[in-house]
Amino acid sequence: MTGFDAVEVITTKRDRKALSDGQIDWVIAAYTRGEVADEQMSALAMAVLLNGMDRREISRWTDAMIASGVRMSFPAEALGGRPTTDKHSNGGVGDKITLPLAPLVAACGAAVPQLSARGLGHTGGTLDKLESIPGWRASVSREEMLAQLGSVGAVICAAGDDLAPADKKLYALRDVTGTVEAIPLIASSIMSKKIAEGTGALVLDVKVGSGAFMKDVSSARELAATMVALGTDHGVRTVALLTDMDTPLGLTAGNALEVRESVEVLAGGGPPDVVELTVTLAREMLAAAGLDGVDPADRLADGTAMDVWKRMVRAQGGDPDAPLPTARETQVVAAPADGVLVGLDAYAVGVAAWRLGAGRARKEDPVQAGAGVEMHAKPGAEVRGGEPLFTLHTDEPDRFARAEEVLAGAVIIAPHGSRPDLPALVLDRVG
């Protein structure tokens, strides 16, 4: 009826031509309905990965993925006048920023409708972290979400199955066909969900480095520019920061361990890099939402961000004052020598936390709430041979050996007096 044909769409991209709007609309809709087969979509995804898509194609591809499901919206009147603003990070090690950030931005007068995900592989998932809080639930109905945004100002919850279902299906396919690393597909996957979520403003935290999916600044910049263009084309005020992920964020990687660190930040303490990135992203989110008058650092200092956090956790059934779960076993890893810690590889720390039980290899695997890696020093610090460098946490002590194995290669210690050349936390801004 439509006159489109999967082979013709595939060969168009294979032969380095641009897909028409009609081809894109058809192929995404027909794939969602199961009329374009997995083996056809994976061949197309590989052709897109190798031959690229232009701005119009990526924009239309994103539209088609949004149109495969529902598109949410949050009218300002329903939110007591709060403008919506959100953040997306493409995943890193120790990246718990969403936890203090959402209540902080809400404390400054915005509404934050954060649809988050569970973790896969060496990077943690925001929902996995929050689920370590006794009673907290990730699943929130659309009505509850709207009510909570109006009353508390922030929701962190799971995306419904009806949000960009084409993306869900395509992402699972890309995962098994070597086609994850296509910038047009990464960008449209992220942005289709954020646009469908209905936020008015968006700040993208694009991670770069060993612990990130983007290993080099130029790919990260290309991804950032692609996503900013997509947001702009869809009426979402979008800005992107490129931030360092060669080193883990903060001093913890794990679920309950990261919640504890986030609460420290909300209490006015916490590791300086986590505080700095939280405040920097909060400023960007507020500026994008047109709320320039408030300094988020004040809201951290005066405890209002902590108040919002507690109300946010309670609204989803959690007890913010209950003790967090801890792992049954711990083991200390000592520094191998005296000197200055000059390198602490984020990927290795992420893999160690994963091997300790904090992450999952397959979607259906459970995670351990208490498992993870605690770091006792960050690059730039003086260390002494034999003193604790890491504490490993797990419920299953047979996991220690494989975690230690990967951490052995994670650390670089230079002679005392060395001055390591540490990268800035924020590497670039695209917007």
Added chain:
Amino acid sequence: MTGFDAVEVITTKRDRKALSDGQIDWVIAAYTRGEVADEQMSALAMAVLLNGMDRREISRWTDAMIASGVRMSFPAEALGGRPTTDKHSNGGVGDKITLPLAPLVAACGAAVPQLSARGLGHTGGTLDKLESIPGWRASVSREEMLAQLGSVGAVICAAGDDLAPADKKLYALRDVTGTVEAIPLIASSIMSKKIAEGTGALVLDVKVGSGAFMKDVSSARELAATMVALGTDHGVRTVALLTDMDTPLGLTAGNALEVRESVEVLAGGGPPDVVELTVTLAREMLAAAGLDGVDPADRLADGTAMDVWKRMVRAQGGDPDAPLPTARETQVVAAPADGVLVGLDAYAVGVAAWRLGAGRARKEDPVQAGAGVEMHAKPGAEVRGGEPLFTLHTDEPDRFARAEEVLAGAVIIAPHGSRPDLPALVLDRVG
């Protein structure tokens, strides 16, 4: 157990690296067993199409496809000392050459173990043509094949399901995923079957032009060189001719129509281009088999090739003297003007024959034995407006209109006295 993983194989080729022997062996075997999924193999096929494979990779890929099934062999002692030699054509319009060629080469002292296929799309299939002979059957057991090769010297039959089953599965997948046109995959598909068939020598007729799958000489030359290298690497004496397929071969395209024309050639007549290509390919096949002393033109002239043809048809249950089926309806298409015929598009003639019922759109479709296109003039001939240019044959007269439609664009007539620049039949030789 093997340590290989589909995603790792796909990303190797995606990232423009060469696949290892182990990766290739594993991926073909695991795909044949169903452990590598269709959507993984199609992504790999697209990566191969866009990033290529080197000579070692193509050779190993071919080995792996051969190893997925049985490998035949024909010991010279079982064939009364006849050396084996075969021909492969990658498909054209009116390409009935196998029919007179196999018995002709057998009449010169070689054994020809021709495993052939049915047609798909606008090119005809050798088995479809032979099946228009009353009683003839394409299916021959391995023992019958050996016996017939020894007694008659030629067999044209269907390949068994156990011959390169990986290729069968991969070909069906490529057909629906836009990955047919990858030279490494085309070459390994053809050569895996020909090498597994066990021939000692092979002549490749690589068709170039509108009616062929290769539209330009440079791609055809690349395909020819790739296949010659593959044959050589596998101990098969291989040579390739590039031959013109802008114009149909002979004066017929269809099943029984082409058998009739082939029998004319075997009787010492027939269209000059069919005779020329048959004799040229026969000389190459004999030379590759080390039988240089015999001139195949003599064996056409003295009737021995016709004798072998009749014995070959009878050995497979056919009656070579029975009348061939004819279509129930015919319709004449007249020349639109006086002048010199300077163009007769092979693709259009192929599509017309297909639309008349000679070909099939899907593997499971039947074909009409009598359907097809008879041409009354070939490029270079003087034609008169209103006189017959084509006779169309079909059992279903409602098919005439769509065949005429495509033929309307197939013919170019220049003013009387024009001297068309006709291409040579053999464009190049690679060996």
